[in-house]
Amino acid sequence: MLTKVVPAPYGVHNGGMATKATTPRQRARQQTIRDIKRIARRQLATEGTGALSLRAIARELGIVSSAIYRYVPSRDELLTMLIVDAYDGLGEAVEKAEAKIGRGDHSGRWAAIGRAVRQWAVTHPEEYGLIYGSPVPGYKAPPERTVGPGSRVSLLILRLVTDAHAAGEIRPPGRADAVPAAVAERFPELRAQLATDLSDDLIVRLLLAWTSVFGLVSFELGGQYVGVVDDTAAHFDHQLAVLGRDLGL
Amino acid sequence: MLTKVVPAPYGVHNGGMATKATTPRQRARQQTIRDIKRIARRQLATEGTGALSLRAIARELGIVSSAIYRYVPSRDELLTMLIVDAYDGLGEAVEKAEAKIGRGDHSGRWAAIGRAVRQWAVTHPEEYGLIYGSPVPGYKAPPERTVGPGSRVSLLILRLVTDAHAAGEIRPPGRADAVPAAVAERFPELRAQLATDLSDDLIVRLLLAWTSVFGLVSFELGGQYVGVVDDTAAHFDHQLAVLGRDLGL
DNA sequence: TCGTTATTGAGAGCGGCGCTCTCGATGGAG
DNA sequence: CTCCATCGAGAGCGCCGCTCTCAATAACGA
Numbered sequence: 108m109l110t111k112v113v114p115a116p117y118g119v120h121n122g123g124m125a126t127k128a129t130t131p132r133q134r135a136r137q138q139t140i141r142d143i144k145r146i147a148r149r150q151l152a153t154e155g156t157g158a159l160s161l162r163a164i165a166r167e168l169g170i171v172s173s174a175i176y177r178y179v180p181s182r183d184e185l186l187t188m189l190i191v192d193a194y195d196g197l198g199e200a201v202e203k204a205e206a207k208i209g210r211g212d213h214s215g216r217w218a219a220i221g222r223a224v225r226q227w228a229v230t231h232p233e234e235y236g237l238i239y240g241s242p243v244p245g246y247k248a249p250p251e252r253t254v255g256p257g258s259r260v261s262l263l264i265l266r267l268v269t270d271a272h273a274a275g276e277i278r279p280p281g282r283a284d285a286v287p288a289a290v291a292e293r294f295p296e297l298r299a300q301l302a303t304d305l306s307d308d309l310i311v312r313l314l315l316a317w318t319s320v321f322g323l324v325s326f327e328l329g330g331q332y333v334g335v336v337d338d339t340a341a342h343f344d345h346q347l348a349v350l351g352r353d354l355g356l
Numbered sequence: 357m358l359t360k361v362v363p364a365p366y367g368v369h370n371g372g373m374a375t376k377a378t379t380p381r382q383r384a385r386q387q388t389i390r391d392i393k394r395i396a397r398r399q400l401a402t403e404g405t406g407a408l409s410l411r412a413i414a415r416e417l418g419i420v421s422s423a424i425y426r427y428v429p430s431r432d433e434l435l436t437m438l439i440v441d442a443y444d445g446l447g448e449a450v451e452k453a454e455a456k457i458g459r460g461d462h463s464g465r466w467a468a469i470g471r472a473v474r475q476w477a478v479t480h481p482e483e484y485g486l487i488y489g490s491p492v493p494g495y496k497a498p499p500e501r502t503v504g505p506g507s508r509v510s511l512l513i514l515r516l517v518t519d520a521h522a523a524g525e526i527r528p529p530g531r532a533d534a535v536p537a538a539v540a541e542r543f544p545e546l547r548a549q550l551a552t553d554l555s556d557d558l559i560v561r562l563l564l565a566w567t568s569v570f571g572l573v574s575f576e577l578g579g580q581y582v583g584v585v586d587d588t589a590a591h592f593d594h595q596l597a598v599l600g601r602d603l604g605l
Numbered sequence: 606t607c608g609t610t611a612t613t614g615a616g617a618g619c620g621g622c623g624c625t626c627t628c629g630a631t632g633g634a635g
Numbered sequence: 636c637t638c639c640a641t642c643g644a645g646a647g648c649g650c651c652g653c654t655c656t657c658a659a660t661a662a663c664g665a
């Protein structure tokens with residue numbers, strides 16, 4: 108009699124929080140899944156993005172290749188877990204760095220956010236590539252599991268700019284641009300959802316600053332600055348300051 | 357007696373220029389290589405980055421899998437060819453768009469360059485991902501074959517800003533930043549190599565504008581704007597204008 | 606015109622991959 | 636203490652990149 112068609116309940120990813128494992132079996136299971144992800148991350152870092160192999164992970168784990176499917180449903184699913192972990196890791200690092208700065212020090216918060224993003228990226232280049240590079244297998248990024256953790260950093264910047272705006276400490280250089288209606292179309296509902304009252308121009312400048320930070324990091328990691336800038340950390344800091352000033356901080 | 361150890365001379369890639377094939381065999385050979393690259397590009401677009409398969413290409417070409425190696429030395433080498441082609445395609449598209457604008461219309465040239473970059477990227481997303489996304493197999497980007505075609509667009513921007521500077525038509529908002537020595541370390545030799553006389557501050561702002569353009573394109577292609585901006589073309593145009601003004605055009 | 610020879614395609618094969626299915630062992634829950 | 640859910644092992648399927656060998660052939664020089 109077939110009581111179980113689904114082979115096994117796979118561990119649910121939970122953003123790095125330790126799962127409250129009740130039974131010893133569940134605890135061992137979670138540990139194995141953690142090991143798998145750790146080995147996978149190392150493989151990603153040393154062998155490159157496309158070289159992630161379940162068979163190799165099983166080999167390193169001292170387990171036959173078919174047994175790995177007791178813990179991970181497929182290679183793509185493992186990749187998705189790693190992507191969500193990466194989003195969480197980045198978000199947590201940046202939030203922690205920003206939390207250390209006094210709430211009123213807006214440009215300090217901006218610098219802390221930017222630096223934390225870069226720092227995390229250069230420390231975990233393979234994971235950064237996983238989330239901000241081109242996808243690996245055949246496009247597999249289930250949005251329902253990435254939009255949440257993926258927006259943590261942008262929310263941080265939004266709050267910072269909102270705070271600065273409320274404190275009257277934000278003045279973009281030059282006069283404010285008239286933002287075309289087509290661009291600002293979604294801004295009203297965004298303002299409602301995210302509890303902010305920034306002007307169209309400020310939202311646009313915020314988006315640009317945000318985008319540029321990741322452009323800087325991606326270019327550095329992609330080696331686009333070789334021969335042009337040697338001290339990329341100093342370069343990033345400087346550009347961050349320019350961006351902050353252009354943003355009005 | 358072994359007269360030939362090397363199996364066959366592989367077609368040399370030459371940036372899209374039609375090879376002056378002398379013998380009919382060489383002509384057929386070049387045509388086959390072109391077909392392989394065409395099919396590979398289609399596979400890349402439809403199946404995703406990691407799904408490029410020499411066996412599948414051979415199948416579609418009506419050829420047994422081993423015969424593909426008469427034309428392409430390896431999967432990685434095919435990837436490199438496609439990357440170089442992509443750089444050339446982007447460079448050519450942008451140069452052509454920029455050439456249509458009057459030399460004195462600096463902001464027009466800036467807009468043309470930016471729009472052409474975005475246009476090419478949204479038309480060839482898989483090729484864009486190939487050159488500005490994270491690498492596919494296990495990091496394979498031979499610099500000696502990519503730096504040349506890869507710098508075509510940045511050279512265009514450099515010339516534009518140099519022209520505008522010479523015409524006295526460039527005034528960044530606010531006062532010029534003092535650029536830290538660590539950042540500007542390489543700038544003197546750069547100025548000599550590239551025949552320009554831009555100030556440190558202008559070079560830094562140029563780098564930022566350049567980086568931001570690609571950040572905008574990458575974010576759009578990566579779907580980072582979903583739910584925030586619908587009309588991404590209008591958004592890009594607007595941000596391009598902001599960037600141009602912050603650059604001083 | 607006719608051999609000579611370089612080039613080509615086919616076939617078989619190697620190791621590795623993701624993934625499935627079956628089967629015995631075992632250890633925790635009842 | 637017993638039962639059965641869970642787990643690891645093994646075999647196997649079709650795919651992949653890549654190599655090697657061998658016959659057919661098409662372009663070339665004599």
